Amino acid sequence: MLNTLDSSQATAYPEIIQGGMGAGVSNWRLANAVARRGQLGVISGTALDTILIRRLQLGDPGGHMRRALEAFPYPEMVRTILDKWYIEGGKQADEAYKLKPMPTVDMLREDEELLIVANFVEVYLAKEGHSGMVGINLLEKIQLPTLPSLFGAMLADVDVVCMGGGIPLGIPGALDKMSQLQPVEMKLHVVTTDRSQEYTSSFHPGTHVSAVQKTLKRPLFFAVISSDVLAKTLMKKASGRVDGFVIEHHRAGGHNAPPRRGGEYTERDVCSIEKVAALGMPFWLAGGCSTPEALAAAKAAGACGVQVGTAFACSEESGITAKIKSEIIQKHRDGTLQVITDFKASPTGYPFKRVEVEANSTRDACRACDLGYLRHVYAKDDGTLGYRCPASPRKPFVNKGGTAEEAEGKQCLCNGLLATIGMGTVRRGTPVQPLVTWGEDMRFLDSILDANQSSYSANDVIDYILSPVVA
Numbered sequence: 001m002l003n004t005l006d007s008s009q010a011t012a013y014p015e016i017i018q019g020g021m022g023a024g025v026s027n028w029r030l031a032n033a034v035a036r037r038g039q040l041g042v043i044s045g046t047a048l049d050t051i052l053i054r055r056l057q058l059g060d061p062g063g064h065m066r067r068a069l070e071a072f073p074y075p076e077m078v079r080t081i082l083d084k085w086y087i088e089g090g091k092q093a094d095e096a097y098k099l100k101p102m103p104t105v106d107m108l109r110e111d112e113e114l115l116i117v118a119n120f121v122e123v124y125l126a127k128e129g130h131s132g133m134v135g136i137n138l139l140e141k142i143q144l145p146t147l148p149s150l151f152g153a154m155l156a157d158v159d160v161v162c163m164g165g166g167i168p169l170g171i172p173g174a175l176d177k178m179s180q181l182q183p184v185e186m187k188l189h190v191v192t193t194d195r196s197q198e199y200t201s202s203f204h205p206g207t208h209v210s211a212v213q214k215t216l217k218r219p220l221f222f223a224v225i226s227s228d229v230l231a232k233t234l235m236k237k238a239s240g241r242v243d244g245f246v247i248e249h250h251r252a253g254g255h256n257a258p259p260r261r262g263g264e265y266t267e268r269d270v271c272s273i274e275k276v277a278a279l280g281m282p283f284w285l286a287g288g289c290s291t292p293e294a295l296a297a298a299k300a301a302g303a304c305g306v307q308v309g310t311a312f313a314c315s316e317e318s319g320i321t322a323k324i325k326s327e328i329i330q331k332h333r334d335g336t337l338q339v340i341t342d343f344k345a346s347p348t349g350y351p352f353k354r355v356e357v358e359a360n361s362t363r364d365a366c367r368a369c370d371l372g373y374l375r376h377v378y379a380k381d382d383g384t385l386g387y388r389c390p391a392s393p394r395k396p397f398v399n400k401g402g403t404a405e406e407a408e409g410k411q412c413l414c415n416g417l418l419a420t421i422g423m424g425t426v427r428r429g430t431p432v433q434p435l436v437t438w439g440e441d442m443r444f445l446d447s448i449l450d451a452n453q454s455s456y457s458a459n460d461v462i463d464y465i466l467s468p469v470v471a
């Protein structure tokens with residue numbers, strides 16, 4: 001097992017980490033296929049509560065959700081969820097999904113349980129039928145669902161937690177405590193003028209499990225970083241053990257770290273691999289690393305291997321709709337695929353790589369905020385907490401103290417990303433348009449896919465990356 005290894009046995013770590021890709025792109029199917037091959041399959045934990053209830057409202061085709069729910073150790077939690085969300089035969093295509101309340105600091109117990117169960121389900125299915133390793137990916141920027149999500153994943157025996165999108169100092173210690181079923185507190189990022197005030201989110205695992213359960217496995221913690229300074233900070237200041245690093249280049253799909261000096265990326269924004277290697281921890285390189293040559297170069301630089309996103313996102317097992325995947329493949333072949341780094345679109349404030357596909361050229365102007373994962377928590381004048389998203393309708397956002405500048409160019413990632421996996425919100429009978437994030441480097445495609453093929457599997461990606469380097 002990976003967990004019993006230390007960094008001196010780096011060769012026993014997986015050579016390929018299939019990167020966590022939200023929302024629902026790296027789903028249980030993809031992670032399962034990768035883990036079966038002895039590589040690290042990672043599910044995205046982002047918005048899994050909404051994804052579970054949408055799968056149930058679609059009638060749970062294949063029965064996978066209900067199979068995993070049956071394996072959840074506390075059936076009373078499952079009963080409530082099935083009674084509330086499962087629709088036999090599925091909802092009508094033009095019918096709107098029923099929504100759960102948006103995440104808040106003082107979440108209802110029922111919503112906390114939904115997060116626990118949803119994350120259990122995804123990890124359980126990813127681990128089903130093999131003994132390979134499975135990880136969960138969460139983003140530091142989306143804090144409110146984090147603790148119950150991690151706990152649900154731990155109940156399903158998750159092996160690794162990978163986190164990026166911020167500086168996850170509090171997470172390693174939270175994993176230590178949750179593995180002992182002790183209460184956990186996590187510092188929250190709250191927009192406030194009063195710097196002396198600290199805000200926390202708390203979670204008590206013990207209140208969700210029976211007295212018989214005493215401990216859980218403490219998963220390994222890998223931080224996704226883009227600078228050696230961040231790696232050092234995490235080693236020094238994290239609340240518990242950090243077990244490895246994924247060094248992500250700004251070529252990578254998803255969110256990227258902002259350029260250090262603003263403007264465009266320069267050489268200064270490329271992490272020093274030597275400095276991270278000098279820390280003596282296992283590490284992987286990510287961002288345009290999906291070739292045998294990149295794997296060989298990463299290993300020559302001291303890495304255990306590579307983390308790969310885009311190549312897996314385009315594979316048959318990923319959650320992205322077949323229509324979007326084939327459009328991207330076609331555009332790549334035609335030479336018309338354009339991946340842009342959008343410095344404004346994401347409500348997180350981080351740059352976000354996106355690709356233009358036909359489906360999103362008619363983006364609707366509707367900015368309704370009904371999922372709320374990327375809302376900023378802010379302190380009101382009376383000291384209570386409020387929530388606002390810069391991608392939500394302008395007027396209420398500004399009324400809540402947001403600025404017009406913050407709102408400029410923002411897109412609703414929550415709804416756009418769910419539409420990308422075929423679970424888009426339906427408004428007035430019309431589905432919200434997809435928003436597709438993608439990496440810059442598509443060189444892998446010409447080697448994986450023959451001219452007469454239109455799709456490929458996660459196995460094909462692994463076979464290709466592990467194939468001998470051509471001299």
Ligand SMILES: Cc1cc2nc3c(=O)[nH]c(=O)nc-3n(C[C@H](O)[C@H](O)[C@H](O)COP(=O)(O)O)c2cc1C
Binds near residue numbers: 022438
């Ligand atoms: C569709 C897509 C979604 C992504 N979502 C996330 C995410 O939710 N969290 C995260 O840490 N990284 C995310 N990433 C980054 C990947 O985990 C991985 O590090 C990156 O894709 C590697 O670069 P590559 O795309 O060139 O292979 C995403 C990447 C893609 C392509």
